[in-house]
Amino acid sequence: MSERTIALVTGANKGIGYEIAAGLGALGWSVGVGARDDRRREAAVDALRAAGADAFGVPLDVTDDASATAAARLVEERAGRLDVLVNNAAITGAMPQDPTRVGPAVIRTVVETNVIGVIRVTNAMLPLLRRSASPRIVNMSSSVGSLARQSGADAERTTGLVAAAYAPSKTFLNAVTLQYALELSGTNILINAACPGYVATDLNGFRGVRTPEQGAAIAVELATLPDDGPTGAFFDDAGVVPW
Numbered sequence: 002m003s004e005r006t007i008a009l010v011t012g013a014n015k016g017i018g019y020e021i022a023a024g025l026g027a028l029g030w031s032v033g034v035g036a037r038d039d040r041r042r043e044a045a046v047d048a049l050r051a052a053g054a055d056a057f058g059v060p061l062d063v064t065d066d067a068s069a070t071a072a073a074r075l076v077e078e079r080a081g082r083l084d085v086l087v088n089n090a091a092i093t094g095a096m097p098q099d100p101t102r103v104g105p106a107v108i109r110t111v112v113e114t115n116v117i118g119v120i121r122v123t124n125a126m127l128p129l130l131r132r133s134a135s136p137r138i139v140n141m142s143s144s145v146g147s148l149a150r151q152s153g154a155d156a157e158r159t160t161g162l163v164a165a166a167y168a169p170s171k172t173f174l175n176a177v178t179l180q181y182a183l184e185l186s187g188t189n190i191l192i193n194a195a196c197p198g199y200v201a202t203d204l205n206g207f208r209g210v211r212t213p214e215q216g217a218a219i220a221v222e223l224a225t226l227p228d229d230g231p232t233g234a235f236f237d238d239a240g241v242v243p244w
């Protein structure tokens with residue numbers, strides 16, 4: 002078994018996921034770059050290695066059972082265990098997503114990636130995470146999925162994004178994160194949700210105001226929690242995000 006801490010980041014070929022991989026690599030960890038496209042994955046691995054990280058490619062389409070199983074096998078063969086899983090891959094789905102007009106197919110596609118994809122990859126990796134001394138799971142969520150932030154009193158209401166597939170997919174992901182935390186309470190696995198803030202990436206046509214590196218910081222923090230750290234919670238750089 003490897004002595005280095007082993008992490009896997011899904012959707013790590015670009016955007017926030019790439020910067021999470023870079024941040025974990027800078028800690029001296031061995032980082033699996035989960036990505037579905039061979040060329041984009043190899044380019045990211047090359048760039049991370051050029052920056053000094055111990056990066057390795059992990060072919061992974063989070064919507065595909067066989068791909069998740071093969072990814073787990075690859076990590077097992079390479080390292081024998083997994084210490085940290087960052088479920089970062091996500092899509093917004095076709096816009097606009099007004100709830101009165103959105104097609105069921107758009108909802109299905111977004112939930113398949115953003116929610117079921119997280120469950121699929123997490124469950125494929127859990128046997129490897131259970132072999133770690135300090136397993137951590139970070140689910141990249143968004144404050145647009147916070148029910149409190151969408152509905153609360155004016156001071157709390159900081160998002161009003163109308164995106165009936167994407168925003169509820171993150172609410173669903175938050176609920177799933179809590180479900181894992183409940184089942185895994187009493188184990189050493191800490192699982193939390195993170196919001197990176199509004200980050201300039203492909204996801205939003207680069208309209209975000211934060212850099213991918215800034216967006217990655219909260220995931221790196223939750224990936225490196227101490228053993229007595231929180232679980233079943235939702236954080237951004239400012240602290241706890243209300244559900």
Ligand SMILES: NC(=O)c1ccc[n+]([C@@H]2O[C@H](COP(=O)([O-])OP(=O)(O)OC[C@H]3O[C@@H](n4cnc5c(N)ncnc54)[C@H](OP(=O)(O)O)[C@@H]3O)[C@@H](O)[C@H]2O)c1
Pocket residue numbers: 011012013014015016017018035036037038041061062063064088089090091092114118141142143144196197198199200201202203204205209
């Ligand atoms: N950007 C923001 O302002 C913002 C705000 C709140 C939350 N977030 C969350 O932060 C995370 C990263 O977003 P981002 O802004 O960095 O987006 P991004 O630049 O669009 O990157 C998304 C990543 O997910 C990958 N991906 C999508 N579907 C996949 C699949 N089926 N299998 C494997 N990988 C897949 C993409 O791969 P391809 O290159 O192959 O498409 C890409 O690597 C997401 O969970 C997002 O919801 C972002």
